[in-house]
Amino acid sequence: MKYASPLQICLEGRDDVVRIKTQEVPTDQILTDEMQSYFDELIQTMLQYDGIGIAANQAGQSWQVFVVHKDYSPTGEHLVVINPRMVSMSERTHTMEEGCLSVPGVYGGVERASKVRLKGLGRDGAVLDLKSKGMLARILQHEYDHLQAVVFIDKATHLSDRKHSM
Numbered sequence: 001m002k003y004a005s006p007l008q009i010c011l012e013g014r015d016d017v018v019r020i021k022t023q024e025v026p027t028d029q030i031l032t033d034e035m036q037s038y039f040d041e042l043i044q045t046m047l048q049y050d051g052i053g054i055a056a057n058q059a060g061q062s063w064q065v066f067v068v069h070k071d072y073s074p075t076g077e078h079l080v081v082i083n084p085r086m087v088s089m090s091e092r093t094h095t096m097e098e099g100c101l102s103v104p105g106v107y108g109g110v111e112r113a114s115k116v117r118l119k120g121l122g123r124d125g126a127v128l129d130l131k132s133k134g135m136l137a138r139i140l141q142h143e144y145d146h147l148q149a150v151v152f153i154d155k156a157t158h159l160s161d162r163k164h165s166m
């Protein structure tokens with residue numbers, strides 16, 4: 001299967017896939033050409049829409065996959081995270097404005113853990129163990145929520161009109 005480039009962004013309130021919990025990616029498919037090109041399409045889609053992260057179900061696939069922009073990635077490359085699970089979250093929280101590619105034009109303050117540890121698999125199939133703080137911790141929580149069918153507006157305490165979209 002060849003994916004259209006960029007992938008179409010799915011919108012909250014229009015596309016059901018945003019509100020359906022995603023499925024694990026079979027680990028024996030991670031290294032297939034099809035899946036690898038899908039990861040590339042997801043990255044390109046994030047870049048095309050000026051996102052700093054994107055989850056697969058924001059682009060039509062109900063898979064447990066999200067991408068983090070290289071500007072926030074510990075590897076310095078766009079980070080693909082597959083089948084993630086949240087291992088720990090700090091008690092300490094921080095509130096900051098967020099936006100979302102699936103809710104264009106809407107921004108709101110969201111309280112999130114200041115630090116999180118998340119484990120998953122990378123696009124090479126190897127284990128990723130991400131200990132994060134700051135913006136990366138926020139992106140990981142935002143994208144992880146997407147995979148659970150949770151959108152930031154569910155958690156936002158107020159709405160306004162600027163900043164990055166994930």
Ligand SMILES: [Zn+2]
Nearest residue numbers: 100101102166
């Ligand atoms: Zn989002």
